[in-house]
Amino acid sequence: MEKRKSTRKGYVTVYMPEHPRAYCGFVYEHFLVAEKMLGRSLKDNEDVHHLNLNEKDNRSENLLILEHGQHTRLHNFMKRHDLYDVFRNTGDNKYHVRECECCGEYIGTVLSVDGSNKFCNQECYENYLIEKKANRPTKEELESLLKTKNKVEVGKLYGVHRTTINSWLRDYDAM
Template sequence: MKNNKWEFNGYIAIYKPDHKRAIKSGGSVGYVYEHHIIAELMLGRELREDEIVHHFNFNPLDNRIQNLMVMPQSQHMKLHRLLDYFKMEDLIKEHATEGHHVYQCNNCFKYLLKDKDFCGRDCKADYKINNKKDKPSKAELKNMVENMQLVEIANQYNVQRKNVKQWMDEYRIS
């Protein structure tokens, strides 16, 4: 099985062999640049052949929607000529964010336009069911209650705080 994500030519690439813009030859067959996928999500349509996705801050790993702009290739070339003429690229790069910044559902890994953990209630419910841990032993719970807040314990076990309180009642931990 191929890796789902990897860095290719300085950009993040995602394995999506059925995508229209998937690379067709070489060692990266089936991969699509992540910023193309996110731009299509932003636009609600596929990118046209003549469209380029520009990174405002010149960081090709920063695929936040607020860092991406879709424009015709001719406009992209003009933009870079203008930035070169006024020597602005270095100034912009000084304020660039680092790393990989995108939002994805924790359950189905769909790209999201907002900083959310899940794309909907169903995915959140599925995630909780599939990632639920067994309830801790009495000794484990007692130790956690002494060293952690209830909400932290609940998050660790993917349950609600009331579930932790029920466990405490069952084990007679106060």
């Protein structure tokens, strides 16, 4: 059975005294995973970076093998641009980069329940609402469409959910 423990810095270690990088019999688990990924031992000038900055997350898809200088430059860049929280939250699936639904600019957003993270600013949100209202069918067009299509199909025509069709009908006093 494998003997494992965490260090004070949060890294997971595995008891493997025969490993060339072992210290007091323990080697970092992320080193072992990286070596398995590479199919060889890590070189002295190679570091293993945790993409989501969670030192306990040693899944292969979370690890990146870099030369020491590249790893240092990466952390300097992250520090200079204040990106540590972005990467941590990305790992927790809380932070996403997406396009503003109005202007198409890329924005980094923390996921919200109310959808307030779809726009880069209040002006874009207001422009989006104006544009959506302008693309709304008239009462007569909507009633005509609903004679041959269901609300889901009409919603797809206008890029809205079927509940939006219900709201339009209520606005037009057509329900």
